[in-house]
Amino acid sequence: MKNINLQIAERLKAARSALGLSQRELAEKCGWESQSRVGNYELGTRKISAEDAVTLASALGISPGELMFGNESDKVYVQRSYPVVGKVSAGPWQEAIEPERIRDIEHWEETTKRVSDDSFWLEVDGDSMTSDKGITFPKGMLILVDPKANHEPGSYVIAKLTEENSVTFKKFVIEGGEPYLVPLNNDYKTIPVKRDCKFIGVVKDMAWNESL
Template structure:
């Protein structure tokens, strides 16, 4: 996209390139109203800096590029690098200061997404987050997990299974003060978040490796 195009065009192009509906993007941002995205894309509402930061995180770009279209026009600047963990390693992330040796991690990937706490990548396994329409995160996708971000209704979260000492990736649903974990795949049942499971991070970016 040419950097001279406005933020409305950048939001629309990024959303469509990731196969997201306006509703799916709104949910990824933690917003209940789909019209918010529609108003931004149709230029009926100006995008605040705060909302631009939320949108940029949801779409996997920097806030500066979303607002101004600057990053792709200039010199490449590498982002921070985060380790790719196994599901077991993710499950024990918070059990010790250094539950594993970072020197043993073979794969590291960059990201310009702003994170609020220690972060790591996970490779999605299984089809529980694969949906026939709307937001879908198929097996093999890399997700960047921010352990310092507050999980809200609609967040895609990594939760620790205490008895299995592993992690699970699901959508957080809060209804009547009760928290549930739900797959994007409609065939997967919604389960209440009980004492055997606790949230350890929020997914803030996805990346698909084709080779």
């Protein structure tokens, strides 16, 4: 299986080619002086930062999630807005976030991903989902959570430890037949999935919090 950087590189090149853009033209649309950044991204030799992923996706007319996650079933279709309901820890277990009443929420963020009407945005708070390689979710980034989506190995999920009323953001994996919540930052420990762990939703898109 190709590494994550090469998978993202292929999606980037395909999206650029579909628009008939050269690397230089795409770089100009992104506001970059040199095409070398695009070239390195398409070779997979340079990791795409979260900020550049948002910039590239905007220039290509796709969502950052489609570029980084590459879910072929989630093609761009209609731009819709969903509420930003709070923060979620990307570190140790934190107190659960109880969504506010929809009409009282002032901050809404747009997406072109195909998600359920019950979807919402959360702001990443912590550094356990940051990585020097492949996908990274730095503190302050917004993630779009679809509570109706089914999680599977490799999904980025919001999970709740029901007995402690606490939530976390991690990658769901199966190792040795056992389920785990895995951080992208190696400084943090893997969390075994126990019976009292409930999956709140699956991350479908990401964006920078422009209100910061």
